[in-house]
Amino acid sequence: MMEGKLTLRDMLKKVLMDLNATGEVYASAIVSRNGLLMACEMPSDIDSRTFAAMTATMVGAAETAFSELKKGVAERVIVEGREAKIIAMGAGKKALLVTMSDPRANLGLILLEMEKASEKIRKLLGR
Amino acid sequence: MRKSTGIPVLDDMLRGGLEDGSTTVLYHTPFINGALFAYHICHHRLKSGDSVIYFTNTKRIFTIMEDAERFGWDMREYREIGRLSFIDAYTPFMGLSGEGRYAVSDPTNPEEITSVLARALEEHESGSLLVIDSLSTALDQCGVEVLDKLEDWGRLVTLYDASLLCVFADWGYESQIRMRIEDFFENMIELTSIERNVIIGDIFTVRKVEGEVVESKRVPFKLMRPGGVRIYIPKILVTGPFHAGKTSVVHALSTRAVSVDRESTTVALDFGHVEFEGFYADLFGTTGQQRFDPILEQLGGEAIAVILVVDSTKPETFPRAIEMLRKARAYGLPCIVFANKQDLPNALSPEEVRAKLGFGEEVPVVGTVATTGEGVREGLRILLNTIFGG
Ligand SMILES: Nc1nc2c(ncn2[C@@H]2O[C@H](COP(=O)(O)OP(=O)(O)O)[C@@H](O)[C@H]2O)c(=O)[nH]1
Ligand SMILES: [Mg+2]
Numbered sequence: 001m002m003e004g005k006l007t008l009r010d011m012l013k014k015v016l017m018d019l020n021a022t023g024e025v026y027a028s029a030i031v032s033r034n035g036l037l038m039a040c041e042m043p044s045d046i047d048s049r050t051f052a053a054m055t056a057t058m059v060g061a062a063e064t065a066f067s068e069l070k071k072g073v074a075e076r077v078i079v080e081g082r083e084a085k086i087i088a089m090g091a092g093k094k095a096l097l098v099t100m101s102d103p104r105a106n107l108g109l110i111l112l113e114m115e116k117a118s119e120k121i122r123k124l125l126g127r
Numbered sequence: 128m129r130k131s132t133g134i135p136v137l138d139d140m141l142r143g144g145l146e147d148g149s150t151t152v153l154y155h156t157p158f159i160n161g162a163l164f165a166y167h168i169c170h171h172r173l174k175s176g177d178s179v180i181y182f183t184n185t186k187r188i189f190t191i192m193e194d195a196e197r198f199g200w201d202m203r204e205y206r207e208i209g210r211l212s213f214i215d216a217y218t219p220f221m222g223l224s225g226e227g228r229y230a231v232s233d234p235t236n237p238e239e240i241t242s243v244l245a246r247a248l249e250e251h252e253s254g255s256l257l258v259i260d261s262l263s264t265a266l267d268q269c270g271v272e273v274l275d276k277l278e279d280w281g282r283l284v285t286l287y288d289a290s291l292l293c294v295f296a297d298w299g300y301e302s303q304i305r306m307r308i309e310d311f312f313e314n315m316i317e318l319t320s321i322e323r324n325v326i327i328g329d330i331f332t333v334r335k336v337e338g339e340v341v342e343s344k345r346v347p348f349k350l351m352r353p354g355g356v357r358i359y360i361p362k363i364l365v366t367g368p369f370h371a372g373k374t375s376v377v378h379a380l381s382t383r384a385v386s387v388d389r390e391s392t393t394v395a396l397d398f399g400h401v402e403f404e405g406f407y408a409d410l411f412g413t414t415g416q417q418r419f420d421p422i423l424e425q426l427g428g429e430a431i432a433v434i435l436v437v438d439s440t441k442p443e444t445f446p447r448a449i450e451m452l453r454k455a456r457a458y459g460l461p462c463i464v465f466a467n468k469q470d471l472p473n474a475l476s477p478e479e480v481r482a483k484l485g486f487g488e489e490v491p492v493v494g495t496v497a498t499t500g501e502g503v504r505e506g507l508r509i510l511l512n513t514i515f516g517g
Contacts, residue, residue, distance in 0.1 A: 007158050007320060009327045034428035035396075035411060036361050038327065049409055050385055053398045057387070060425040 011124055012039035019117045024110045025099040030121060031056050033094055042100075055098045059088050076111075089114055092122035128254070130290070133171025134356050135405040136515045140333040140343050141314060147254055147288040149337075150281050152262070152308055154295050155318035159329055160350075161294045162186075162260045163194065164318060167355040168292065169258060170200045173211060178255035180247045180289075184216040184234050184264045188226050199353025212251065214243055220268065237273040240265065245283055253288040262293040262308075263300075271304070277311045313338045321345065328361065346515065349407060357407035360431050360514070364460075365397070366423070366451050367436035368444040369415035372467040373397065375497035376436050377412040380507060386412070396426065403504070406511055410434075413455065415447075420454055427455025432514055433462045434506070436497070439474035442483045449484065462490055463510040465503065469494040 006014075016028045020041050029040035029048060035056035040048045059077050066074040076089035084100050087110060091097040097118045101110055129143035138144050145151055145168075155161035162185070169179045183191060191213075195202050205211035213227030216234040225232070231243050248257065259265070259280075265273045284291045295308060309315060315335035320327055330345040349359040365373050374397050378384050381399025397412030411430070413423045433455075437448050452458050466480040475483065477492040486492070491509050495502035 007327070008322060009320065010158070032429065033425060034362075035426055036429055047383070049400070050383075050398050053396060053409070053411060054385070054387070057396045057422060057426065060422050064421040 008124065009039060012121065013041065015117050015120050015124070016041040019099065019113055022109075022113045024105055024113055025101040027100040028117075029055075029098045030091065031088075031096045031098055033060070033096060038095060051098075055086070055088050056096060059096055078107075085110075087111070087114065089118055091118035092125050095121060095125060097121060130175070130177065130254075130256075131171065132168045133174075133405075134167060134331075134348075134358070136346050136358055137316070137331060137333070139516075140336070140341075140346075141316075142336055145256075145290045145292070145314065146337075147290055148285045149314060150277075150284065150291045150293075150312045151314040151316065152293045152295050152312040153316050153318065154297060154308065154334075156320065157296045157298055158320055159318045161296060161318055162191075163198075163350050164316075164331070164356055165258050165260060165292060165294050166191070166195050166198065166200075169211075169256065170195065170198070170202070170355065172256045173202070173205045178210045178212075178251045179205070180212050180214065180244075180251060180255060180257045182214040182216060182240075182244065182257070182259045183227075184220065184231075184268065185261050187217055188213045188215060197352045198350075198355045200355075212247060214247055216240065216265075234265075235268045237265075237269045237276045240269070240273070241276050241279050241283075244280060248283055248287040248289055251287075251289075255287070255289045257284060257289050257291050259291070259293040261296060263296045263298065266300070266304070274304070274307055274311075281311070309335070328359070344515070351402075351407060354402070354407075356405075357402070358405060358515070360406065360408040360511075362430045363408050363410050363432050363434060363510070364427055364430040364455055364457055365410050365412040365434045365436060366427075366448075366455055366457065367415060367465075368438070368441075368447045368451070371415060371436045371438045371441075371444070371448075372465070372495075372497040373412045373415065373436045376434065376465060376467070376495070376503055377410050379497050379500040379503045381410060384410075396422075401507070403507060403511075413451070415451070417447075423451065424454050424456070427457050430455070430457055430460060432510055433457045433460050434465055434510065435462060436465045436467050436495075437480060437484070438468050439466045439476075439480055439494070440468055440471050442475060442480075445480075445484050461510065461513040463506055463513070464490060464492040465495045465497070465506055466492050467495045467497050469502070470496045470499070 027042040030038040031052040035053040037052035062077045063074045079086040088098040131144040214229040215225040215227035216231035220234045332345045333343045377397040377399045384399030386397040399410040401408045466477040477494045481492045493506040
């Protein structure tokens with residue numbers, strides 16, 4: 001009696017899996033703007049919930065700083081390290097999409113894939 | 128005799144646990160692994176000295192042993208001394224010979240299942256737990272006739288003072304089937320996923336106790352490896368004025384915590400995981416400084432409960448404490464006040480702190496010394512009790 005019914009959680013996971021499968025990123029997560037983890041596809045050695053809380057805080061702080069400049073809204077936050085690159089962007093009003101990739105990965109391609117994924121997430125969340 | 132399930136709030140909802148001679152269904156959506164929930168109860172019963180008879184028609188025995196091991200439970204020893212026995216109705220279905228102490232050679236035959244259950248119960252001491260994993264698969268394999276056997280299974284557990292726990296995955300059966308299940312079992316535990324705002328989480332609830340239909344709360348849980356079933360609180364906000372001791376509280380309570388500190392003050396967030404008496408919570412400690420209020424407002428969202436930390440020697444900061452609760456939109460959530468720095472000579476007593484904050488009796492206030500950890504666990508216990516108790 002198995003049915004092909006997918007839950008919202010399965011759907012969000014699938015979006016992340018598809019994103020990781022593009023080969024541009026090796027880990028990704030959907031995080032509420034309030035810092036709670038909604039879904040993730042990450043190596044198990046990363047404490048995903050701590051990561052979620054911290055990225056949401058980072059994006060919140062960046063958005064606040066940016067809005068003080070009165071130059072529109074912050075579109076995304078990019079953090080470049082020697083061993084990884086973290087990119088966070090909005091995915092609808094309540095969620096953020098965050099990815100981790102190799103520092104040498106192509107930023108343009110990652111952003112393109114992330115835009116597509118974040119649009120899907122926005123629609124899936126219905127907001 | 129009632130026996131604990133090993134899952135704190137669930138025991139209370141079941142009025143103490145599962146009684147010998149009782150029948151319980153663990154009814155779950157297919158998107159949750161209900162059997163893992165049952166493992167927790169099995170392991171707890173084995174640890175408390177009972178025997179467990181485990182009927183499987185969904186997976187091989189070694190898979191169950193491995194899954195249990197991932198929770199940190201070594202079941203081999205119990206198997207060796209004969210307190211854990213398997214009834215294998217899985218490999219025979221695949222056309223292989225059975226692997227457990229007992230086997231059902233034709234898993235599509237409800238008569239045979241019943242007679243093997245009877246033999247297993249006869250050969251174990253009374254007071255054991257009989258798990259059927261799963262009744263829904265038996266239903267798929269045998270057809271509805273297997274439900275006619277439930278009465279017999281119920282009689283058997285009465286006779287042997289055992290308790291029956293049937294795992295049932297609802298793949299979308301006809302409503303008559305659900306009704307029969309609801310009718311038959313004395314206790315019904317339901318596992319489902321819910322979406323609260325944007326967060327999707329698993330919850331358990333109890334629909335029936337001792338044959339009585341009940342309304343009970345929905346308790347969020349997580350399966351932790353190791354650990355098993357943990358009641359899960361995704362966000363407890365720890366807030367309060369600058370220098371009150373919030374970071375110290377988060378670190379005193381957490382098994383693992385990280386802070387974003389600059390010049391020894393928190394600039395963004397303290398984040399910690401707490402494991403505590405079957406509960407698991409994530410703590411979000413905010414910064415106290417006014418200039419970071421936009422972050423406070425953002426992080427307050429979706430909190431389940433609040434710990435308000437104040438410096439008991441500085442009543443002049445209390446208005447700020449109230450303002451922070453309001454900014455975090457945390458007013459009205461279950462809340463406890465930590466009247467911190469009780470070790471300092473001029474500290475106000477918890478009662479004085481309550482009065483100065485203008486809170487009524489409904490808000491508990493505990494005296495704490497965050498740097499030594501004194502009072503903080505007691506405070507957390509009171510808060511958890513406010514969320515889930517009564
Ligand atoms: N005497 C005493 N000092 C404390 C206590 N709790 C925290 N402190 C100290 O107060 C200062 C501020 O603590 P911190 O946890 O960083 O406060 P926060 O700004 O609210 O995060 C630190 O120097 C702590 O060591 C306490 O219970 N007693
Ligand atoms: Mg601090």
